[in-house]
Amino acid sequence: MSLTIAGVELPSRLILGTGGADNLTVLAGALRASGTALATVAMRRLDPAAGGGVLDLLRALDIKVLPNTAGCRTAAEAVLTAHLAREALGTDWIKVEVVADDHTLLPDPVELLDAVEQLVDDGFVVLPYTSDDPVLARRLEALGSAAVMPLAAPIGSGLGIRNPHNLALMVEDAGVPVIVDAGIGTASDAALAMELGCDAVMLATAVTRADDPVRMATAMRLAVEAGYHARGAGRVPRRWYARASSPARS
Amino acid sequence: MITVHVNGAQWQLPAGATVAEVVARLTDAPRGIAVAVDADVVPRARWASTPVRAGARIEVLTAVQGG
Numbered sequence A: 001m002s003l004t005i006a007g008v009e010l011p012s013r014l015i016l017g018t019g020g021a022d023n024l025t026v027l028a029g030a031l032r033a034s035g036t037a038l039a040t041v042a043m044r045r046l047d048p049a050a051g052g053g054v055l056d057l058l059r060a061l062d063i064k065v066l067p068n069t070a071g072c073r074t075a076a077e078a079v080l081t082a083h084l085a086r087e088a089l090g091t092d093w094i095k096v097e098v099v100a101d102d103h104t105l106l107p108d109p110v111e112l113l114d115a116v117e118q119l120v121d122d123g124f125v126v127l128p129y130t131s132d133d134p135v136l137a138r139r140l141e142a143l144g145s146a147a148v149m150p151l152a153a154p155i156g157s158g159l160g161i162r163n164p165h166n167l168a169l170m171v172e173d174a175g176v177p178v179i180v181d182a183g184i185g186t187a188s189d190a191a192l193a194m195e196l197g198c199d200a201v202m203l204a205t206a207v208t209r210a211d212d213p214v215r216m217a218t219a220m221r222l223a224v225e226a227g228y229h230a231r232g233a234g235r236v237p238r239r240w241y242a243r244a245s246s247p248a249r250s
Numbered sequence B: 001m002i003t004v005h006v007n008g009a010q011w012q013l014p015a016g017a018t019v020a021e022v023v024a025r026l027t028d029a030p031r032g033i034a035v036a037v038d039a040d041v042v043p044r045a046r047w048a049s050t051p052v053r054a055g056a057r058i059e060v061l062t063a064v065q066g067g
Helices: A024-034 A054-060 A075-089 A109-121 A134-142 A164-173 A187-195 A213-233 B019-026
Strands: A003-005 A008-010 A014-017 A038-045 A064-067 A093-096 A125-130 A179-181 A200-203 B002-006 B009-013 B033-037 B040-042 B057-065
Touching: A014 A024, A014 A213, A024 A054, A024 A213, A038 A054, A038 A075, A054 A064, A054 B057, A064 A075, A064 A093, A075 A093, A075 A109, A075 B033, A075 B040, A075 B057, A093 A109, A109 A125, A109 A134, A125 A134, A134 A164, A187 A200, A187 A213, A200 A213, B002 B019, B009 B019, B019 B033, B019 B057
Parallel strands: A014 A038, A014 A200, A038 A064, A093 A125, A179 A200, B002 B057
Antiparallel strands: A003 A008, A038 B057, B002 B009, B033 B040, B033 B057
């Protein structure tokens, strides 16, 4: 069940975002239940009044930190944010998000390619959040991305996998891990992502904003495992007509 | 005194104030923090030796729940 990104082996194929949780106690429970080994954080202006503590929590749970560039609209902003994250957190890993607008939060592919190119040059392990376009994923990989992170649906929408065919095409071509990121609503969405052959699933809202985040984190852990094994086991072909599973009566 | 912008707010600082002094006014536990002055990262090792000039735009960032 382990996942290798840029030569680093992670014991779980579920990546959790830490955003949206009501408090750190709930987040801690969800992180534990998810079994994740990698979790994202955002970089924001220091608020002297804020408690903070997410980094301490991740350290205590032995979960690797993956900073993101959430909120960035241009390649220049994303590159600066990545450098600040490296300085603040001491990690070369960066989840690059460059979004086009506030209501869809869809990736801006032109700015994204530019940011990824610069960050690979600057020695980062780059994990771009991308649309579900197989051609764009190929371009991101060619630039040196360590993984590609296509959306299932817009961030926080919980709409599930809108274009399974595109994800399957992406998986077929990819030489780096394909991590479905954003839009997962419930456990069956995560299982489907894995059944399509994706290497991992990243989600936040589906867990942190569920009525019971800890229980949903458990569901997501099991779903990712189930989908991974189902993919490996090889599903039966779909048939138009029935095929008896009991011997015919003679 | 000089005027600088720290995380979008106007601050008055004595001339010759350093990045380290700006950070110290925001927090006494500067772990997991990074600073950019005019969109250039100032590495922690240089905070104490980097003066801020009048009109500088200083961003002091940290990690928060997100993603």
